[in-house]
Amino acid sequence: MASSSVKSAFKDGVRDGAPFILVLVPFATLFGVLATEAGLNVFETVAFSVVVIAGAAQFTALQLMNENAPTFVVLASALAVNLRMAMYSASLTPHLGAAPLWQRAIAAYFTVDQSYAVSITKFEAEPAMTVHQKMAYFAGVVTPVCPLWWIFTAVGALIGEAIPASFALDFAVPITFLAIIAPALRTRAHISAALTAAALSLLLVNIPYNLGILLAGIGGMMVGARIEKSTEAKAEATS
Amino acid sequence: MIDRTELWIVIIGLGIGSFALRFAFTGLVGDRQLPPWLLRHLRYTAVGILPALIAPAVLWPAATNGEYDIPRLTAAAVTLALGIFVKNVVGSIISGVATLYLMQFLLN
Numbered sequence: 392m393a394s395s396s397v398k399s400a401f402k403d404g405v406r407d408g409a410p411f412i413l414v415l416v417p418f419a420t421l422f423g424v425l426a427t428e429a430g431l432n433v434f435e436t437v438a439f440s441v442v443v444i445a446g447a448a449q450f451t452a453l454q455l456m457n458e459n460a461p462t463f464v465v466l467a468s469a470l471a472v473n474l475r476m477a478m479y480s481a482s483l484t485p486h487l488g489a490a491p492l493w494q495r496a497i498a499a500y501f502t503v504d505q506s507y508a509v510s511i512t513k514f515e516a517e518p519a520m521t522v523h524q525k526m527a528y529f530a531g532v533v534t535p536v537c538p539l540w541w542i543f544t545a546v547g548a549l550i551g552e553a554i555p556a557s558f559a560l561d562f563a564v565p566i567t568f569l570a571i572i573a574p575a576l577r578t579r580a581h582i583s584a585a586l587t588a589a590a591l592s593l594l595l596v597n598i599p600y601n602l603g604i605l606l607a608g609i610g611g612m613m614v615g616a617r618i619e620k621s622t623e624a625k626a627e628a629t630s
Numbered sequence: 631m632i633d634r635t636e637l638w639i640v641i642i643g644l645g646i647g648s649f650a651l652r653f654a655f656t657g658l659v660g661d662r663q664l665p666p667w668l669l670r671h672l673r674y675t676a677v678g679i680l681p682a683l684i685a686p687a688v689l690w691p692a693a694t695n696g697e698y699d700i701p702r703l704t705a706a707a708v709t710l711a712l713g714i715f716v717k718n719v720v721g722s723i724i725s726g727v728a729t730l731y732l733m734q735f736l737l738n
Contacts, residue, residue, distance in 0.1 A: 410719050410720035410723065413720070413723060413724070414723060429632055430632050431632065431637065435637060435641075438641060439641050442641050442642065442644070442645035443641065443644045443645050443648055444648070445644075445648055447683075448644060448648065449644075452640055452644060456632045456636065456637065456640060457632070462636050462639055462640060465636075465640050466639075466640060466643050466644060466647065469640075469644050470644065470647045470648070470651070473644075473647070473648050473651055474651060475679045475683070476648060476651040476652045477651040477652070477654045477655065478672070478675045478679060479652070479675065480651065480652050480653065480654050480655040480656045480657075481654070481655040481659075481664075481668075481672055481675070482672040482673075482675040482676070483655070483656050484655045484656050484659050484660075484664065485664065485669060485672075487656055488656060488659060488660045488661040488662070489660070489661040492657065492660075495653075495656045495657050495660070496653060496657060498656060499649060499652040499653035499656050499657055500649060500652065502652040502656070504680070507676070508676055508680065511675075511676055512676075515673070559693065559701075559702070559730055559731075559734065561687075561691060561692060561693040562687075562691065562693075562702055562705065562730060563727075564684070564687070565684040565687045565688050565702075565706060566705060566706070566709050566723055566726040566727060566730070567723060568680045568681075568683065568684045569684065569688075569706055569709040569710045569713060569722070569726070570709050570712075570713045570719045570720075570722035570723045570726065571676075571680065571713075571719060572676065572677060572680045572681060572713070573709070573710050573711075573712075573713020573714045573717075573722065574713055574714070574717040574719070575676060575677055576677065576714060580674070581674065581677045584674040584677045584678050585677045585678070585681045586681075587678075588677070588678045588679070588681045588682040588685075589681040589682065589684075589685035590685075591682065592681070592682035592683070592685045592686060593685050593686060593689065596686050596690070603682075604679070604682045604683050605679075605682075607678075607682035607685075608675075608678040608679035608682040608683075609678065610678070611674060611677065611678030611679075611681065611682060612671045612672075612674040612675060612678040613671065614674075615671075615673070615674030615677065615678065616667070616670040616671045616673070616674060619670060619673070619674075620670065
């Protein structure tokens, strides 16, 4: 029955999203702590997380405001950090595009690194899923992830004291992303795309507003697409 | 001290801008067919953007003022290796964090 398979897709999503609680909780708490240290009150700090709901961009904006950067620079830099969301949106479109507009609008708000990465891996592994199941799965992934982002921002703001630097919370994000991306390195095209992107990103690290990250990512995507195409052409030639 | 007006301009501007970026394709393109060359590129979005985002953070962490840091590098290597060979996300994350703390403990 269709409704039961939608329900089980939601449950699968919750199960696959749950592990990220481990990294989101410290990361959200850290944002709360740093925001209060920068002089924001609890309401302002939580509003920041609810309205923007993007960790890396929030940290960027906070740091630049602390350095008294002009408002325009703060916005431009933080949005540049978030430009990858447009790519996530494009990448999800073939899977979620057929859903009703209101669902797509809600999904857009909840498009974050974790919900995107987990969902796209699932959608590509199981192309037979219907759009209902895919949307339910996406909602499932979001459920344990996003509310905790809000809640633990508030906790951090209320604790209000610095977490010792030896906890190395800065590294929670790289470790999460490595763990997410590693299983996706299935083919030569995927591996080459990832290596190219990483190498380019290191070369372009001095480009302002984090635009190097975006250029490096596009470079990686071009290499992946190129190799996929030539692999297909070879497979056709030999068959 | 952060100026209150500036703060709210940033929060609201960033909120609207981020939503626009997230809604750009899922919302506006919908189920119209995207060209095959674009779809081919989009399949590599995750393996392109995420490594680009973390590579500098792994090699030159801001927390150490950009100096490479052996505990962080080891933790990253362990996480990546386990992720590739064991394909278990939670297991890789926990092992990576454990490696980070262990190496910090051993080297300090």
